[in-house]
Amino acid sequence: MKKVIVIGGGFAGLSSAAFLANSGYKVELIEASPKLGGRTYSFKDDETGPVIDNGQHILMGCYKETLRFLTLIGAEKNFHFQERLKVNFLNEKGKLFRLEATQLFYPLNLFFGLLNFEALSFIDRLRLLKFFFKLYFYSDEELKRLTVYQWLLIEGQNEEIRKAFWDFLAIGALNTNTKKASAKVFADILKEIFFKGNEAATIVLPAKGLTESYCNDAQSFIEKKSGTINLSEPVLDFEIEDTKVTKVITSKRAISDFDYVISSVPWFALEKFYKDEDINLNFEHSSILTFHIWLKENTKSHSVPTLSGSGSPLSKKMLKQVQHDKLQEDFYGLISSPIHWIFNHNDHITLVTSDANDLIDKTKEELFEMAAVELKKYAGIEKEEIKSYKVIKEKRATFVPDNKTIDKRPNTKTKIKNLFLAGDWVNTGLPSTIESAVKSGRMAVKEIDIL
Numbered sequence: 001m002k003k004v005i006v007i008g009g010g011f012a013g014l015s016s017a018a019f020l021a022n023s024g025y026k027v028e029l030i031e032a033s034p035k036l037g038g039r040t041y042s043f044k045d046d047e048t049g050p051v052i053d054n055g056q057h058i059l060m061g062c063y064k065e066t067l068r069f070l071t072l073i074g075a076e077k078n079f080h081f082q083e084r085l086k087v088n089f090l091n092e093k094g095k096l097f098r099l100e101a102t103q104l105f106y107p108l109n110l111f112f113g114l115l116n117f118e119a120l121s122f123i124d125r126l127r128l129l130k131f132f133f134k135l136y137f138y139s140d141e142e143l144k145r146l147t148v149y150q151w152l153l154i155e156g157q158n159e160e161i162r163k164a165f166w167d168f169l170a171i172g173a174l175n176t177n178t179k180k181a182s183a184k185v186f187a188d189i190l191k192e193i194f195f196k197g198n199e200a201a202t203i204v205l206p207a208k209g210l211t212e213s214y215c216n217d218a219q220s221f222i223e224k225k226s227g228t229i230n231l232s233e234p235v236l237d238f239e240i241e242d243t244k245v246t247k248v249i250t251s252k253r254a255i256s257d258f259d260y261v262i263s264s265v266p267w268f269a270l271e272k273f274y275k276d277e278d279i280n281l282n283f284e285h286s287s288i289l290t291f292h293i294w295l296k297e298n299t300k301s302h303s304v305p306t307l308s309g310s311g312s313p314l315s316k317k318m319l320k321q322v323q324h325d326k327l328q329e330d331f332y333g334l335i336s337s338p339i340h341w342i343f344n345h346n347d348h349i350t351l352v353t354s355d356a357n358d359l360i361d362k363t364k365e366e367l368f369e370m371a372a373v374e375l376k377k378y379a380g381i382e383k384e385e386i387k388s389y390k391v392i393k394e395k396r397a398t399f400v401p402d403n404k405t406i407d408k409r410p411n412t413k414t415k416i417k418n419l420f421l422a423g424d425w426v427n428t429g430l431p432s433t434i435e436s437a438v439k440s441g442r443m444a445v446k447e448i449d450i451l
């Protein structure tokens, strides 16, 4: 039985280990930190009490490789799947708009969903649709010369359309300002989301903490298939002879009984144990801020006071209930706010700011003050209604998918014959996402399989 060492226990490492174990390889996964999950995990917060995620993660129906992995390990039950696309938006006056695929068949359901999106004027909705119709008219070479922002301008996407639609999609999916992000990468994901069937455009959310959603099932699956997982054991070095890794040296031992090695560590961690001047590690990173906020009252369980028939002005308490009622949906995009999303888990809400490099150095108190102002504006939630909060800064959340970088992403195969690279940053064509991580894991497994 061939043995594979997998370095790193994020989505890329766990998925490659699971696919390999399922195909009959002996797998040993080695993870530096005391936990699995990499950049996608949850933990019990001693300060505030409950289990929380390091950051809210959104998956999509078009995450085919990820969904295949979750199904393999039996974890798809831990996710909530939309039947059809539905995204709620709030503007700064707290007005709610829905972008929702209709009941018609695909692609008419998406077409009319966009046509009904009232956050935009009717003429802007037509401009938006025109953009989609022209998507396939651009060649890859043309798109590689443009940023997302330049492309949107060429296609007459004015500020209103950018703010209420494109910024969400582009900044959410690429975690990068549209003035930096590559139009090519963006075009590719638009094709995946909107042109691959009804399910591709739907949102998939973890129904539990992230570690419980997939890490535990992945670990059980790998171990049931006779694989082993070793935590708190950073890989420090390789010994290489005749273009083959012969020893993997960790903080605890030197391992030599293996056939192949997959490195699934991020770009900023590889050179600690493997140096290759041909592999570009010069990726700019982009941050994400997550605000966990606990409210004194459970927002989802508020009853909706009816205005009709009462004949009297609403009491202050009832007014508050009307405002809170806005948070009955699972999640909202905030139009023109430094906070991009609110996710609603009853009395616990999570706020997300993507592309947060400009804010990351502010103090947690300053950031909370900013979030509290936005919550009041958009959702009518007063600061006094907040019981506690926690701000999580993920500085190196993703890499920046700009036009300089996309052609310099390394391939899975390296010049070392038994060493393969995985991780969201290798050349998958996708931005820095879970799907890119899992796709890279599958690519590494396929390379080993054909040897």
Ligand SMILES: Cc1cc2nc3c(=O)[nH]c(=O)nc-3n(C[C@H](O)[C@H](O)[C@H](O)COP(=O)(O)OP(=O)(O)OC[C@H]3O[C@@H](n4cnc5c(N)ncnc54)[C@H](O)[C@@H]3O)c2cc1C
Residues within 6 Å of the ligand: 007, 008, 009, 010, 011, 012, 013, 030, 031, 032, 033, 036, 037, 038, 039, 040, 054, 055, 056, 057, 058, 059, 233, 234, 235, 236, 264, 265, 266, 269, 272, 273, 288, 289, 290, 394, 396, 397, 398, 422, 423, 424, 425, 432, 433, 434, 435, 437
């Ligand atoms: C806050 C936040 C929000 C995000 N939101 C989304 C989202 O909504 N949707 C989405 O698709 N993506 C999102 N992402 C991106 C997504 O989390 C990553 O793309 C994905 O998790 C990367 O997985 P990976 O396995 O490639 O790398 P990682 O998750 O970074 O895993 C690499 C692992 O390697 C380990 N390692 C490093 N060095 C060594 C060593 N020397 N020896 C052994 N082990 C080592 C690390 O400890 C780590 O566990 C988000 C990221 C963050 C941080």
